[in-house]
Amino acid sequence: MHVEELDRNYLFHPMTNLAAHAENGPHMTIVEGHGATVTDRAGRDYLDAMAGLWCVNVGYAHPEMAEALREQALKLPYFHAFSSMGTDLPARLSERLINMAPVPMSKVFYGNSGSDANDTQAKLVWYYNNVLGRPMKKKIIARRRGYHGVTVLSGGLTGLKNLHDGFDLPLPMIRHIRPPHGLWEREPGQTDDEFATTLAIELDRFIVNEGPETVAALIAEPVMAAGGVIVPPDTYFPKIQEVLDKYDVLLIADEVVNGFGRLGVSFGSVSTNMKPDLMTVAKGITSAYVPLSAVLVSDKVWQVLLDGSAKYGSFGHGYTYSAHPLAAAAAMTNLDIIERDGLVDRVAENGKLLHELLHTAFADHPNVGEIRGRGLMAAVEFVESREPLRPFAQQGAFAGAVTRAALENGVITRALPAADTVSFSPPFVTTPDELERMVAGVRAGLDHAVGELRS
Numbered sequence: 001m002h003v004e005e006l007d008r009n010y011l012f013h014p015m016t017n018l019a020a021h022a023e024n025g026p027h028m029t030i031v032e033g034h035g036a037t038v039t040d041r042a043g044r045d046y047l048d049a050m051a052g053l054w055c056v057n058v059g060y061a062h063p064e065m066a067e068a069l070r071e072q073a074l075k076l077p078y079f080h081a082f083s084s085m086g087t088d089l090p091a092r093l094s095e096r097l098i099n100m101a102p103v104p105m106s107k108v109f110y111g112n113s114g115s116d117a118n119d120t121q122a123k124l125v126w127y128y129n130n131v132l133g134r135p136m137k138k139k140i141i142a143r144r145r146g147y148h149g150v151t152v153l154s155g156g157l158t159g160l161k162n163l164h165d166g167f168d169l170p171l172p173m174i175r176h177i178r179p180p181h182g183l184w185e186r187e188p189g190q191t192d193d194e195f196a197t198t199l200a201i202e203l204d205r206f207i208v209n210e211g212p213e214t215v216a217a218l219i220a221e222p223v224m225a226a227g228g229v230i231v232p233p234d235t236y237f238p239k240i241q242e243v244l245d246k247y248d249v250l251l252i253a254d255e256v257v258n259g260f261g262r263l264g265v266s267f268g269s270v271s272t273n274m275k276p277d278l279m280t281v282a283k284g285i286t287s288a289y290v291p292l293s294a295v296l297v298s299d300k301v302w303q304v305l306l307d308g309s310a311k312y313g314s315f316g317h318g319y320t321y322s323a324h325p326l327a328a329a330a331a332m333t334n335l336d337i338i339e340r341d342g343l344v345d346r347v348a349e350n351g352k353l354l355h356e357l358l359h360t361a362f363a364d365h366p367n368v369g370e371i372r373g374r375g376l377m378a379a380v381e382f383v384e385s386r387e388p389l390r391p392f393a394q395q396g397a398f399a400g401a402v403t404r405a406a407l408e409n410g411v412i413t414r415a416l417p418a419a420d421t422v423s424f425s426p427p428f429v430t431t432p433d434e435l436e437r438m439v440a441g442v443r444a445g446l447d448h449a450v451g452e453l454r455s
């Protein structure tokens with residue numbers, strides 16, 4: 001049986017139309033990858049403009065990553081971190097993460113995915129307020145279009161309706177507010193700063209309305225990824241933070257995509273002037289060679305968690321794979337490569353090129369509403385009309401057509417579910433020539449989609 005047939009018969013894929021997939025199966029099976037290129041079973045090469053799902057930052061099949069994993073697997077593939085047990089690499093990695101953190105952080109807790117790490121964040125926030133004797137202070141505010149995962153808790157934090165439908169999400173303690181998406185949310189004529197002020201005032205009213213004694217935390221990606229690569233105004237987070245401080249509400253930075261250099265600086269919090277109390281990282285921490293996530297906890301929160309011991313005894317949270325030595329080996333080597341090869345500076349440099357290429361290729365097109373991003377993270381949002389500004393009636397269909405055509409041209413990009421947007425998040429090692437070919441492939445995809453629209 002062909003692997004495509006096995007796939008169709010026995011596997012069901014995340015984020016697919018299940019009925020359509022059961023009927024038609026996978027379009028392609030990727031069997032190999034090197035640098036920014038992946039190869040399918042038929043031997044056709046594709047430039048991966050998305051680094052998988054925003055994650056293969058050092059590129060595919062990096063020999064040092066393979067060697068580090070082999071060495072660790074032969075030495076100690078696994079031991080757990082429960083009770084007083086531990087292994088050496090997670091301890092070393094924790095010190096490194098604390099030293100790298102964009103704001104002072106105190107402790108690290110490991111998980112396996114961005115989703116479970118954000119569930120951990122919610123549990124920490126609830127535990128924190130229980131220890132402080134504030135059992136009512138439990139609501140977590142997230143933003144529409146934000147992406148924080150798909151587990152029972154984090155799936156609700158995610159502000160995308162299609163991830164709630166059919167699952168009875170979000171859970172009752174979750175609330176959503178407006179995102180800082182200038183194209184659709186900003187009043188005509190408003191400056192960036194005025195837009196930020198409006199959103200901060202709205203948040204203040206929102207918290208007062210909910211009751212500040214019931215609101216525990218706000219979770220936010222510095223630059224939103226899956227919601228459409230949404231870059232906030234520079235003053236947005238400082239203004240939001242003032243409101244949070246006023247009501248003693250914690251800030252959780254979801255750095256799952258932004259962290260470790262994607263924006264051309266170490267962390268998204270640096271890029272967007274965020275000063276979180278808690279941070280979530282995953283994806284780029286190992287360049288996805290092995291699943292790993294981590295929660296970074298500030299001293300303010302840590303001191304309260306410590307006080308919890310007297311009240312609750314042992315901290316009742318942790319996974320079989322928390323602090324997995326193989327994952328820690330992948331993370332250490334991945335961070336070594338990024339540091340040694342100056343990849344964050346390369347992201348900043350190549351990011352400029354990517355944005356220039358996107359502007360040259362897309363800015364004048366009548367169906368392009370906005371080109372945005374930072375570093376090697378960018379998006380082009382399509383609209384039915386620019387003047388007056390009007391979205392396509394069937395949201396996402398046009399970007400889907402562009403993406404499919406780009407794939408035919410040998411470029412993998414991603415149509416984001418929340419908008420008519422295609423995104424770019426290539427590996428940090430992508431060369432200027434590859435960036436040019438990625439943009440050209442998607443631009444040709446746009447022509448094809450326009451042709452389809454007219455026919």
Ligand code: PLP
Nearest residue numbers: 113114115147148149225256257
């Ligand atoms: N947070 C952000 C910002 C993400 O983009 C994602 C996944 O794309 C997650 C959390 C969830 O991570 P995972 O898919 O590893 O559970």
